[in-house]
Structure formats: structure tokens, C-alpha cells
Amino acid sequence: MPRESGLVTRAVTTPTPRPKRQPSPAPVSESTSRHLAGRLQFLDLQPIKDRYKGDWEQTSARIDRLVRMRIERHLAPGDVCHRVRPTEHVIVFAGLSTDAAQAKCELITREIAQAILGDSDADELPIDVKLLPIPADTNIADADALGRALSKAEQDEAQKQPHVGSPENVANCADPPPPTFSYEPMWRPGRGVICSYRCRASFESEPSSLQRDFAVLAAATKQARRLMLEGRTLVIGVPVAFESLARYNERREYMRLLSELPQPARKLLVFELGALPEGVPQSRLQEIVGPIRQHCRAVIAELPSRVTTVKNLQDAAIAAVGIDLGADECAAEQSLFEQMARFCGVAGRARLPAYARGVSTLSLAAAAASNGFDYIAGTAVMMPLDEPRRIVRFGLTELYRPRA
Amino acid sequence: VSLVLVIDDELAMRTMIERIVRMDRHEVLSASDGNQGLALCLAHQPDVVITDIIMPDREGIETIREIRAAQPSVRIVAMSGAPTLNGVSFLEIARQAGADAAVQKPFRPAELIASLRPAAN
Numbered sequence: 001m002p003r004e005s006g007l008v009t010r011a012v013t014t015p016t017p018r019p020k021r022q023p024s025p026a027p028v029s030e031s032t033s034r035h036l037a038g039r040l041q042f043l044d045l046q047p048i049k050d051r052y053k054g055d056w057e058q059t060s061a062r063i064d065r066l067v068r069m070r071i072e073r074h075l076a077p078g079d080v081c082h083r084v085r086p087t088e089h090v091i092v093f094a095g096l097s098t099d100a101a102q103a104k105c106e107l108i109t110r111e112i113a114q115a116i117l118g119d120s121d122a123d124e125l126p127i128d129v130k131l132l133p134i135p136a137d138t139n140i141a142d143a144d145a146l147g148r149a150l151s152k153a154e155q156d157e158a159q160k161q162p163h164v165g166s167p168e169n170v171a172n173c174a175d176p177p178p179p180t181f182s183y184e185p186m187w188r189p190g191r192g193v194i195c196s197y198r199c200r201a202s203f204e205s206e207p208s209s210l211q212r213d214f215a216v217l218a219a220a221t222k223q224a225r226r227l228m229l230e231g232r233t234l235v236i237g238v239p240v241a242f243e244s245l246a247r248y249n250e251r252r253e254y255m256r257l258l259s260e261l262p263q264p265a266r267k268l269l270v271f272e273l274g275a276l277p278e279g280v281p282q283s284r285l286q287e288i289v290g291p292i293r294q295h296c297r298a299v300i301a302e303l304p305s306r307v308t309t310v311k312n313l314q315d316a317a318i319a320a321v322g323i324d325l326g327a328d329e330c331a332a333e334q335s336l337f338e339q340m341a342r343f344c345g346v347a348g349r350a351r352l353p354a355y356a357r358g359v360s361t362l363s364l365a366a367a368a369a370s371n372g373f374d375y376i377a378g379t380a381v382m383m384p385l386d387e388p389r390r391i392v393r394f395g396l397t398e399l400y401r402p403r404a
Numbered sequence: 405v406s407l408v409l410v411i412d413d414e415l416a417m418r419t420m421i422e423r424i425v426r427m428d429r430h431e432v433l434s435a436s437d438g439n440q441g442l443a444l445c446l447a448h449q450p451d452v453v454i455t456d457i458i459m460p461d462r463e464g465i466e467t468i469r470e471i472r473a474a475q476p477s478v479r480i481v482a483m484s485g486a487p488t489l490n491g492v493s494f495l496e497i498a499r500q501a502g503a504d505a506a507v508q509k510p511f512r513p514a515e516l517i518a519s520l521r522p523a524a525n
Contacts, residue, residue, distance in 0.1 A: 192490030333460030334413070363438075363463035366494065370458045370486035396492045400465050400501065 034133040035092050035140060037150060038105040040071075040112075041128045042087040048125065051117055063116060070112045073260070074104060076253070080140050084147035092140045098131060100250050103214030105129040107257065110218060119222065132157065179203045179212075181219040182384035185392070186237065186355065186377045189369040192395035197388035198237035198272070198357070198377060199223070209241040209275075210250060216240070217254065220269060221261050223387060228265040234388045235297060239272045242280070245288050258295045269296040273318070276301060285316040293317055300355070305339040307346060314350045321347050325368075326358025326378065337367050344371045365399055406451035408520065410434045411441035411467065412483075413459040417509075421454060424513045428520065438462025445471050450478065452520050457484035457494045465494070465501045472502030481519045485509030 052059040071081050071089060078094025091108075093101045109129055113122035134140075134149040183197035199220040201212055220238045227234055245251045258266065271292050276285075289299050298319035303310070305323045313321060323343050325336050340356060347354035356368045359378030368376045381399065382392075408430045412418040415436070422432045433448055435441035438455075439462045445453060453471055457464035468480055482498035483506070495506035505519040 189489045192492075337413075337460050361463075362466055363458075363460050366463050366465070366486070367458050367460075369489055370494070372487075395490045396494065396497050397500075400497050402469075 034136050035138060036096065036098065036101050037132050037134050037146070037153075038091045038093060038101055039084075039128075039130045039132060039150060040089045040091070040105060040109055041085075041130075042126075044126050045087070047121070048116060051121075066115050067112055070115055071108055074108050076256070080146075082143035082146055084143055084150065090146055090150060092134075092146070095249050096253065097210070097247075097250065099208045099210040100214070100253055102129070102131055103211050103218075104253065105131070107214065107218045110222075114222075119226065176204050179207075179215050181216070182386060183223070183236070183388045184357070184377050184384045185382040185394075186375045187365075187381045187394050187399075188375055189395075190374060192393060194382065194392040194394045195233075196235040196237060196270070196375065197385065198239065200239075200384065210244045213240045213244040214254070214257075217257060221257070221265070224261060224265040224268045227268055227388065228262065232390065234268065234391065235270055236268055236388060237270050237272050237300075238296075239274055239302070241275045242273055242277065242288065243275060245273075245292075251288070251291070255291050255295065258292070261295075266295050267297050270319075271296050271299045272302055272322070273299060274302045276303065282312045282316055285312065285318075289316050289318065302357070303343075305343050307343070310346055310350045310352055314352055318352070320353040320355060320374065321350075322355035322357060322375070324358045325356055325364060326360060333361065333363055336364060340364075340368055340371050340373070344373060348372070362400070369396070369399075406520075407431045407433065407448060408452045408454060409441060409445055409448070409450040411436075411438065411453065411455040411459070411464075413437055413456065417456070421516065424516055425454075425520070427513070428517045430520070438464065438467035441467055442470050442474075445478070446474060449475060452479045452481065454481045454483060454516070454520075457482060457498060458486050465497055468498055468501045468503050479504050479520070479522065481505045481507060481516075483507040483509055483511070483516075 048059070048063060049056065067089065071091065075081060075091070076094060080092040082090050084090050091105070093104070096104065106129055109127040110122060113125040113127060117125050132150055132153040134153050138149040139145045179201045182200050182202070184200055185194045186196040186198060187194050199216050201216050201219065203212070216238060217240070220236050223236055245254060273289070293299050299317065300320040300322065301313050301318045302322050302324060310321050323339065325340070344354050353374040355375035355377070356373045357377045359365045359368055359376050359380050361380050365376060365378065365380040408425045410418055410421045410425065410432060412421065413436050418434050418436070422434055425432050433444050433450060435444050437459050441453070441455060442462065455464045455467055464482060464484070468482060471478060471480060480503045482495055482503035484494045484498070485508070486494045495508065498506055504522070507516055507519050
């Protein structure tokens with residue numbers, strides 16, 4: 001149960017002004033029979049009270065403004081936001097898929113928590129996120145009508161759920177834990193350094209590629225901001241599936257989140273396009289790569305090792321190509337040796353730098369370095385870190401240093 | 405006559421080395437990767453081990469370390485055609501790991517034979 005507070009009282013007596021981009025109350029999506037509403041609810045205000053001691057009336061007004069600003073920054077044309085209850089905001093999304101809306105809500109809550117408690121303590125502020133479908137005929141411009149529709153949607157959803165009580169039902173109702181992120185060091189053997197780190201997300205239950213990609217983007221942009229503020233020049237690799245950027249709405253949202261990052265921080269990001277469909281036309285590739293390229297250091301592509309040419313990627317401004325040697329866990333090392341040699345040849349013919357991931361043994365690491373891969377990553381090189389820290393001197397001596 | 409173990413994943417290279425070593429009147433055992441090489445080494449206790457560095461299934465440096473730990477008196481010759489990386493070569497690392505001699509590929513037969521001699525003779 002949320003703890004009520006002075007923040008609440010003030011908010012009730014002073015209704016939240018509507019966002020500047022408030023649309024007309026026309027249905028968000030006329031092609032669908034429902035709206036998708038994201039509910040953000042503060043579950044516990046105590047961490048805020050602990051942090052901001054003193055006049056709670058003033059603090060609550062400040063927090064209120066801050067929350068509103070954070071939400072408004074993420075509103076696209078057609079989106080609507082209301083504060084339906086004192087500790088609860090609802091955003092009605094125009095034209096976003098469920099996955100994209102979920103990812104966007106999570107990004108907003110994270111930003112709110114970071115803005116209120118700072119990066120390091122953001123996890124202490126619990127904000128619940130819930131997506132609910134509401135009827136398309138709801139007057140979404142009216143906060144009261146929206147609140148009623150949400151209550152009804154919640155009741156409907158509760159009726160669909162099995163009765164709680166049994167341990168398995170309690171377990172089923174629990175929210176999944178948030179993803180954890182790690183950063184895989186990318187060794188540059190020719191220079192003898194590690195100065196790039198690839199962001200990876202681990203989820204308890206496998207998410208859609210879109211959810212994964214938005215979560216990775218949020219984590220990577222946070223790290224890029226930190227590195228920028230610390231004056232570090234490390235590079236963060238951000239994997240993103242081709243299909244996540246293939247649809248216009250998702251791509252636009254992804255680009256918008258990226259464009260909010262300050263320019264110096266954007267220059268620390270390298271986007272790694274994965275799961276490219278075979279035979280994707282170059283024009284389509286340029287359509288996807290072009291907008292991202294403007295907002296980052298480079299765009300690279302991970303490919304299946306069987307590719308025979310990467311000329312179309314070079315023409316689409318892809319800056320490097322790579323393979324994941326860990327993709328086939330059953331492959332014999334001899335066959336991975338052959339794949340590496342072949343792939344290096346393909347990349348070399350297009351004069352593109354090559355990278356290899358999933359390098360799990362010293363044999364593979366040595367062979368990759370010997371073959372001429374420009375970047376090598378995997379547990380044989382260095383275990384992933386919880387965040388990118390600094391440039392590390394790393395040569396053959398370090399590769400072969402006995403490890404515990 | 406000494407017993408020489410040749411470890412190399414490339415069949416053509418392995419065959420050529422076997423021929424050179426036999427011409428110098430030694431007996432030869434051969435293995436196509438580090439794991440096989442280590443097993444043969446422990447089973448037959450050769451006088452000399454010639455090993456490549458870049459190999460699948462336990463590469464050369466790991467193999468040299470293991471052999472040196474198991475048989476401190478064996479003579480180990482490392483060979484590699486891999487490039488120098490950032491001023492350090494695989495052969496330097498091999499020496500640090502316990503190799504007595506290092507031969508850069510491609511090599512002349514006399515070079516390889518010379519690298520065997522201190523222990524083989």
C-alpha cells in the first residue's frame with residue numbers, strides 16, 4: 001500500500017497542469033478498439049522524505065514539478081498524461097506497441113528516480129509500472145474519466161487472474177526482478193588496450209527483443225552520461241536488433257531517447273546492429289543506419305560467420321563487422337578456427353575492421369588475435385564488469401597471465 | 405636417438421617436421437592439438453617436445469605450461485607464425501611459459517634441428 005503524505009495533499013488541491021502537447025480528446029488510435037495506458041505509481045515516499053528533510057510542503061511541490069517535467073519530456077504528439085491520484089500518473093500512448101510502451105514507462109520511472117535520489121540511490125525509490133488497456137471511447141482528455149476507466153480495467157484484469165492464496169499463485173503475481181546489466185570488455189590486440197565495453201542485459205525471463213533493446217539503451221545512456229561527466233573517453237557498445245528498428249514508431253522512439261543524450265555522451269556510443277535479415281536491401285539498411293549514425297560514434301554489425309561479402313554494409317556506412325563465436329555452443333574449435341579465418345578474409349576484402357565475441361578459450365583468443373581481428377571479447381579475455389571503468393593496458397602478456 | 409613429440413594442428417606442417425626430425429635420426433610421435441599432445445607426453449615422456457602455439461583444443465602456451473609442470477627436464481621448442489602484437493610475440497610468451505627454444509615459422513630445417521640439439525644430443 002502506498003504511504004500517503006503531504007506531497008499528496010498539495011497535489012490534490014492543485015491539479016496537475018496538462019502537458020503542453022495535450023492533444024484533442026479524439027481517440028489515440030482510430031484503427032484499434034482500445035487505448036494503451038501506462039500507470040506510474042509511487043509505492044513508497046519515505047526515501048524521498050529521508051533525502052529531503054525540512055519543509056515537506058516545498059519539497060513535494062519541487063518533486064511534483066520534477067516528475068511532471070520528466071514525463072513531459074517523453075510525451076510524443078498524441079500522448080496524454082494525467083495525475084489521476086496523488087501518487088499516480090497515467091500516460092496514454094498514441095501508436096506505441098505494448099513492448100515499446102512498457103520500455104518507455106520503465107525508462108521514465110528510472111529517470112524520475114534518478115532525478116529525485118541521484119543515480120546511485122535510484123533503486124531505493126519504488127515506482128510501480130503497469131500497462132492497462134482502456135476502451136477506445138474513453139474521453140482521455142478528462143482525468144476523472146481516465147481514472148474511472150483505469151479502475152474498471154484493473155477490476156477486469158483482477159477477475160481474469162486466478163485467486164491468490166496458493167504459493168504458486170503468489171509466485172505468479174510477483175513482479176519479475178529488473179534486468180541486470182554487465183559490460184563486456186573488448187580487447188584491441190593491435191593496440192594492446194581495452195577501451196570499449198559492450199553492454200549486455202540479463203533478464204530472469206526472456207523479454208522481447210524490443211524490451212531488451214530499450215533496456216540496454218537506457219543503461220548504456222546512463223553510463224555514457226557518467227563517463228562524460230567523469231571526462232573518460234571509453235566507448236560503450238549498444239547492441240540493437242534490426243527488427244527493433246525496422247518499424248517506424250519504435251525507431252522514432254529509440255532515436256528520440258538517444259537524441260536526449262548530450263552530444264559528447266553520444267560520441268561514446270557505438271551501436272551494434274544484430275540479427276540482420278539475409279539479403280536486406282541496401283536502401284533499407286541506409287534507412288535504419290542513417291538516423292542512428294547521426295547520433296553516435298559509429299554503427300557496426302554482427303553477422304553470421306557464413307557471410308561471403310559485406311560490401312553492402314560498407315556502402316551503408318557500417319564501420320565494422322563481427323561474429324559471435326559463442327552462438328553455436330556445440331561447434332568444435334577447429335571449425336571456429338576456420339570460421340574466424342574466413343570471416344577475417346571477408347572483412348579484410350571490404351577493408352572493414354572485424355571483431356569476434358564469445359571467445360571462451362585461450363585457443364580462440366590467440367587464434368583471433370593471430371588472424372587479425374581488431375577487437376576480441378569473451379571470457380577468455382576478461383570477464384564482464386558491472387560498469388565500464390577505465391582504459392586497461394592489455395596485451396599478450398595479460399592474456400596469458402595465469403588466472404585463478 | 406631421442407624421442408621427439410611434434411604437436412601441430414596443420415597436417416602438412418606436422419608431416420614436414422616429422423620428416424626433418426627423422427632425418428636427424430630421432431624417433432617421432434605426433435599430435436594434432438594440445439590435449440592430444442599432453443596425453444602423449446605424459447604417456448611416453450619424450451626427450452623433446454616441438455609445439456605450435458595457435459591450435460584448437462588447448463593452445464601452445466597452455467600446453468607448454470602443463471608439460472613443464474609435469475616434466476621439468478623435457479626440452480620444449482615453441483614454434484609460431486603468428487604476428488607480433490603491440491611489440492610482444494607469442495614466442496616471447498612461450499619462453500616465459502617454459503619453452504627452451506623458439507622457432508619462427510617459416511623456418512629452415514637446420515634451424516629446427518639446431519633447436520633440438522642441446523637436449524636431443
